[in-house]
Amino acid sequence: MKKFLKIMLCIMGSLLAVIVVFWFCISYTVNYKKTTCDTSVSPDGKYELALQAVGEPDWPFGSASGRLVLMEGKDKISQTDFELHNDGGSITSNCWKVTWYEDYVEVILSGEEQFDEQVILYFDGTKELQQLTNIADIEVDYPSGEKLDESRVITEQSFEVDLNDWGEVRFVSYLPTYDTLWEDVSFVLAKDNQIVYHFPAYFENNSTENDSVGMFDSVEAVGFQDIDGDGAKDVIVIVNYVTGAGPQGMIPRKTIRIFSSQNKGFIIHHDLIDELMKNMKEDAISISAICDYVTLIEKDEIYDGYRTIYQQYFADEGCDFMISYSASGNSRVILNENEEIIEFLAYDRLSENEKCELYVLYRSKKNADGSWHISEAEILDIFAYNVSTKDVVSSGKTSWSATGNEKYYEVTGEK
DSSP, X not given: OHHHHHHHHHHHHHHHHHHHHHHHHHHHHHHTOEEEEEEEEOTTSSEEEEEEEESOOOTTTOOEEEEEEEEETTXXXXXXXXXXXXXXXXXXXXXXXXXXXXXXXXXXXOOXXXXXXXXXXXXXXXXXXXXXXXXXXXXXXXXXXXXXOGGGBOGGGOEEEXXXXXXXXXXXXXXXXXXXTTXXXXXXXXXXXXXXXXXXXXXXXXXXXXXXXXXXXXXXXXXXXXXXXXXXXXXXXXXXXXXOOSTTTTSOEEEEEEEEEETTEEEEOHHHHHHHHHHSOGGGOOHHHHXXXXXXXXXXXXXXXXXXXXXXXXXGGTXXXXXXXXXXXXXXXXXXXXXXXXXXXXXXXXXXXXXXXXXXXXXXXXXXXXXXXXXGOEEEEEEEEEXXXXXXXXXXXXXXXXXXXXXXXXXXXXX
């Protein structure tokens, strides 16, 4: 009998322990478990803001507890708890809007059963919270108090645009203050005559003093295109500078800026800018030409073929590398062009054995009006680019009916 009672007590004790552990797990999940719902990184990559859900919403239609955590690297700057009244819904990435500024980050928290709440987290650890009683407050209440200086606006290169999460904003090309001789142009987004976002500066301290580019002259063009295929518009800008040195020192020289959309802000795409500046002919730089170049880069194998052929056969001759497209959308790389002739490479097709890409070197005479047509161009050579080995073979062919050399036959399987 005593043994039976002991067994029963052990069973009951075990069940009670399981129930207690289960209750603690449920209680932790409902009330204390922290789940990161979304993150946002400052344009310079220095700061990160995390949106966390703490526990689960009160059942059945209660509020949800949340937390904002601002980090600088691995160091926590500040932490702010909040309650979101969202008809019993959980905290998700849809309930916040983040805007980064020079010395703080602004968060707008939105729920179905509450006015929007504005949270300002300064990088020194201080913070401000206020309730926005209507949508107008969201549109015009910018805590920086930084108004747009219309005297600095480059009107012809400033545009109203629907830009990603920002919605309808004014993209502004912003003249230097000229407080210093070498101050560079800047770019901002504005709403209701208030600056809501500063694009990152290309040069350190927004000054060209320690760079050979010279002094700011003008903004030549601005474009808004999704150039990296992520569904968000990027910003392309062409900026002119003058060096002031030598007989051509006052002739404006073109440079390219590409601001890629990232984490509800923008970053400077340095690698792509370097690639474009290295390979595009300056007088051919335009918004459309930049977009064409990027489009070709995304077609990796065809672009690699153009680049490899150019580097092995034409770079040392001082030829250009200017990508363009025909009216039908076919790519070509212009190597030489003057008033009388044009020489270019054009991708044609895969070889019969499907191991090589075939590129044709054309030369065409221009008509009196500067026009020309590929059907009238002569073939100077046909190149085979082996996709797997990255080797290039010159066939020596000056027509498709001509017979290529033995090496060309070996790699392509065709004469």
